[in-house]
Amino acid sequence: MKSYLTLFLSVILFTSCISDDEVTCTPQTDEDIIEYIESNDLVTTKTASGLYYSVNNEGTGETPTENSIVDLKYKTYFLDGTNTSETESITLNLSTLIPGLSEGIQLFKEGGSGTLIIPSELAFGESGNATGSIPCGTVLVFEIEVLAVYDNYEEQNEAAILQYIEDNNLTATKTESGLYYVVNNEGTGTQPTSSSNVTVAYKGTFLNGTIFDESSVSGVAFNLNGVIEGWTEGIPYFKEGGEGILLVPYTLGYGENGYNTIPGYTPLAFDIKLISVNN
Template sequence: MKSYLTLFLSIILFTSCLKDDVSCTPQTEDDIIEYIESKELATTESDSGLHYIIENEGTGKAATENSVVDIKYKAYLLDGTDNGESESSILNLETLIPGLSEGIQLLKEGGKATLIIPSELAFGEAGNSSGSIPCGTVLIFEIELIAVHDDYDAQNEAAILKYIDDNNLEATKTESGLYYVVNNEGTGEIPTSNSSVTVAYKGYFLNGTVFDESTVSGATFGLNQVIAGWTEGLQLFKEGGDGVLLIPYSLGYGEYGQGTIPGYSILAFDVKLISVND
C-alpha cells in the first residue's frame, strides 16, 4: 500500500537549515567502522565516504543526479533508533541530502541497497532544522529503487490521461495543464481569481484515497489563497455548478507536497460551487 506520510521526508531528506551556536560530538568514521564490524557487514566505501551494500543492482533504468525517483525505504540511526519508512515516496534527487542522492544513483530500477551515510553527507554538525536528527548523526537507509522518472511532467500527464480513460470521463485540458470535467455549469455568478467562494468538495488521489473533504454546506475561502489548480478551476464554473478537477503536481503542492500530500502528487477534486461571496 502506498504511504502518504511525508512528515519524515520533510524532516530528514531535504537540505536542512543551519543552526547557530550548535555544540555536539559528531559521530565519526570510527563509529561507522565499529557498527559495520559489529554487524559483520561487507560494505564498499565510495570516494565521498559513503558506505554501502548493494543487495541487488537492478535491471531497469539507472537514476541520475537530476532524476525524479520512486523509492521504498526504511531509515534508522547507528543505535537502531527508527527514523521512518515508506512503501513509496517520489523524490527529486537534486533536493536530497548528498549521501542519499549518491546512493540511489548506484542502483537501477528494481535494485536494493543499504546506505550508511556519514554526517557530512547528511546534516553535518548542524543536524536538521526540526531537531529530530541530532548534530553529527550517521544515517542508515535500506532502499529499493522502484522507478526512475527522467521526465516526471510527462509521467504526470500520462497518469491523468489513464485515469480519464479508465473512468470514461469527458475532460478538457487548459493551457496550464489542468484537466476538468463540467457536470453542471451552473447558472449564477462566475468567480474571479480574487473572489471569496463557498465550495463543497472532496479531494482524493488517483487511487481513490480521500485526503480531505468538506461538509455538505461547504467551506469558504479566497481563490487567491489556494493552490493554482483551484484558483483556475473554480473560475470554470458558475454558482450552482459542479464537476471534477484533475490537478497536476505543478498546479498543486509541487515537488515537496504539504502535510499528508506527498510531492509530485496529482490531486482530484469533486467540487460544487455553492456561492460567490463578493
C-alpha cells in the first residue's frame, strides 16, 4: 500500500494547521481555476461555496455525510500540475478536513470518483499551512476515489480486520469484545490468566503490513494487566509454546489518541509466541 500519510495530513487536516500570523500574498483566483479547467478539458460544476467538481463516476454505494469515516484514494496537485501527495488508501474523518475536501467527498457515493478543485478560502486561505508545504492563497486539486463509507471507526476497523483475514486466508475467531485471534499452535504448557507475568516474542504491524514494533526472538517479559486490552484478553487464549495472531481494533489497542507512531483509531495485527508463563 502506497501512503504518504504525514505529508497528506499536513495538506488536508484543518485543525491546528493554519497560522494566526498575518501573511501577505496574492491568492489564486476564480479566473485561475477557470483557466485550469479549460486547459485540462474538464466539465465541472461549481457549488454555492465556490468549490468546483467533476464527476468521473458518481458511485452506487452509501453517500457520506459531514461526520462519516471514509476510505479514500487520492492524488493532490497545485494548478501548475505539481503533484504534492498521493495514496492508494487512507481512512479519514470528514469532520476533521479542510472545508472544500469535506464538502467535495460528500458529492460522491461509495465507489465514486472525480476531481475537486478547491479555492484557497476552502483550503488554507491566505495563511497557507503551518509547515509551508501549501503556500498562502493556493488552490488545491484533488483526484479522489471514495473506496468505502462508514458511520464510525468501530465499523471501519471491523471491515478492515475482516478484509485482512480474507486477504491472508486466515481462520480467525471473534470474541465478544471485538478481538479476533488466530491459533497457529495452541501450545502445551501452562496457560496464563489475564494477570499473569509472561514472556512473549511478537511483531506488531499495521494492516498494510508495515512493522511498527518487534521484539527479539527471546521475547519480552511483562504483566498482562499492564498492556493493551487486546493483549490482556488475547494472550490467555494460548498456552506456553503457543503461536498465533491477534487482530486488535482500536478500542482494544491505542484508542482515539494513538501512541508514538501509531495513529488514533488504528486496528493492529500482532504475530505472537508465548514463550513462558512466569507466575
